[in-house]
Amino acid sequence: MDKNIDIATEKRTNWFERQFKIKASGSTIKTEIIAGITTFIAMSYILFVNPTILGDAGLDKGAVFVATALTGVVGCLAMAFIANYPIAVAPGLGSNAFFAYSVVLGMGIPWQTALAGVFVASLLFMLVTVLKVREVVINAIPANLKAAMAVGIGLFIAFTGLKQGGIVVGSAKSFVTITSWSDPHVWLTVFGLIVTIVLLARKVPGALFIGLAATAIMGVVTGLIAMPHSIIASIPSLAPTFGVSIMNIHNVFNVQMAVVILVFFFSVFFDTTGTVIGLAQQAGFIKDNKMPKEVGKALFADSTSMIAGSVFGSTPTACYIESSTGIAAGGRTDFTAVVVAIMFVLSLFFSPLLAVVTSQVTAPILIIVGSFMMKSIANIDWSEFEISFAAFMIILCVPLTYNISYDLAFGLITYTITMIAAGKGKKCIRLCMSLRSYSYYYSSQCTNYLLNKGDYSWINQL
Numbered sequence: 520m521d522k523n524i525d526i527a528t529e530k531r532t533n534w535f536e537r538q539f540k541i542k543a544s545g546s547t548i549k550t551e552i553i554a555g556i557t558t559f560i561a562m563s564y565i566l567f568v569n570p571t572i573l574g575d576a577g578l579d580k581g582a583v584f585v586a587t588a589l590t591g592v593v594g595c596l597a598m599a600f601i602a603n604y605p606i607a608v609a610p611g612l613g614s615n616a617f618f619a620y621s622v623v624l625g626m627g628i629p630w631q632t633a634l635a636g637v638f639v640a641s642l643l644f645m646l647v648t649v650l651k652v653r654e655v656v657i658n659a660i661p662a663n664l665k666a667a668m669a670v671g672i673g674l675f676i677a678f679t680g681l682k683q684g685g686i687v688v689g690s691a692k693s694f695v696t697i698t699s700w701s702d703p704h705v706w707l708t709v710f711g712l713i714v715t716i717v718l719l720a721r722k723v724p725g726a727l728f729i730g731l732a733a734t735a736i737m738g739v740v741t742g743l744i745a746m747p748h749s750i751i752a753s754i755p756s757l758a759p760t761f762g763v764s765i766m767n768i769h770n771v772f773n774v775q776m777a778v779v780i781l782v783f784f785f786s787v788f789f790d791t792t793g794t795v796i797g798l799a800q801q802a803g804f805i806k807d808n809k810m811p812k813e814v815g816k817a818l819f820a821d822s823t824s825m826i827a828g829s830v831f832g833s834t835p836t837a838c839y840i841e842s843s844t845g846i847a848a849g850g851r852t853d854f855t856a857v858v859v860a861i862m863f864v865l866s867l868f869f870s871p872l873l874a875v876v877t878s879q880v881t882a883p884i885l886i887i888v889g890s891f892m893m894k895s896i897a898n899i900d901w902s903e904f905e906i907s908f909a910a911f912m913i914i915l916c917v918p919l920t921y922n923i924s925y926d927l928a929f930g931l932i933t934y935t936i937t938m939i940a941a942g943k944g945k946k947c948i949r950l951c952m953s954l955r956s957y958s959y960y961y962s963s964q965c966t967n968y969l970l971n972k973g974d975y976s977w978i979n980q981l
């Protein structure tokens with residue numbers, strides 16, 4: 520009898536090891552669990568920040584809370600079982616602020632249509648990954664302009680944070696100005712900002728989450744935020760946002776939405792590619808400076824979760840840079856990502872805490888994440904005027920116009936003018952030609968894939 524139990528346990532252990540290769544990776548189950556929990560703590564603020572930001576755009580907060588958690592579950596499991604990486608996936612901070620404040624409130628696009636745009640962008644992302652046209656996409660927009668977009672969106676997010684927190688206010692004389700400091704809510708934002716930047720500077724794991732929690736507690740203690748009625752409750756309904764993206768797909772066929780879709784697509788694509796390579800480097804997965812084949816699978820996993828997220832009612836997903844905390848804690852296998860997925864499931868019962876996450880509580884995070892995006896400014900070639908002026912126009916106009924289609928248009932038009940004037944017009948034309956020939960080649964590849972439907976071996980070749 521004991522022998523039978525032993526054999527059964529050994530079989531289970533073998534399955535577990537075959538699946539997650541924990542021993543083979545030089546890790547232990549305990550280390551992987553600790554790594555998963557560490558990553559989750561570092562990123563869990565998104566569960567409360569996402570509903571607050573998307574709530575400003577008119578989405579139901581309870582539904583977005585559930586959509587965020589479910590997207591995290593799908594994303595982490597997809598990353599674990601498709602790419603086998605210890606990387607967590609959830610709706611990205613940055614794209615949600617961009618969705619709410621620029622696309623919906625700035626450009627006046629209904630949130631239902633914007634969500635349909637996220638769905639189309641995620642299909643495009645998946646198509647590009649499956650057809651392996653990574654390089655074409657990477658080369659499609661000049662590197663300097665891509666970097667400028669990230670910087671501009673970073674400035675935009677930080678500006679939104681300053682506005683939400685009440686630190687920067689409107690002015691009839693100078694357009695914007697500093698607050699009068701008479702509103703105590705503004706001081707709550709300042710408190711949160713100071714606590715969070717001190718924690719970040721001291722490299723405390725989960726600094727953003729702890730900063731958010733400290734600001735919310737300070738708000739409740741000082742009476743600036745109402746006490747929540749409870750901490751645990753049943754799961755809110757997903758009905759207000761579920762499937763809305765698909766039902767509104769007919770509204771995305773116009774130029775304005777085409778630009779929004781491209782911006783979502785490009786920002787997710789470059790974010791995921793960059794983050795996965797950075798994290799794979801940290802985990803020691805990159806040998807001989809060769810791009811690991813799992814990068815393609817990670818892009819596929821991310822696009823899968825982005826599709827799921829947009830159907831649930833959430834904004835584009837990202838491979839979370841916070842996964843670096845779990846990797847630093849020793850996480851080396853996909854089991855780390857599975858643990859994060861389990862934590863997301865458990866978090867579904869904590870929705871009442873949403874009530875204490877007001878805009879003063881999220882403002883410090885927006886300002887800080889904006890600063891994270893500034894680092895791309897170093898990738899812009901400031902020595903060549905014909906390049907740098909277009910980049911400058913994009914950076915300047917993203918926060919000032921609140922309208923990404925104008926920014927991209929300003930950037931591309933000034934880039935074309937200055938490049939032609941500098942006698943480098945051929946570079947722009949060559950780019951268009953290569954895009955056209957790639958599109959012919961890959962449309963035939965696409966047909967092949969469709970004819971081979973039912974055969975999923977191609978996932979291994981991503």
Ligand SMILES: Nc1nc2[nH]cnc2c(=O)[nH]1
Nearest residue numbers: 611612794837838839840
């Ligand atoms: N890479 C990445 N990490 C994040 N962590 C929180 N939001 C994001 C995001 O948009 N991208």
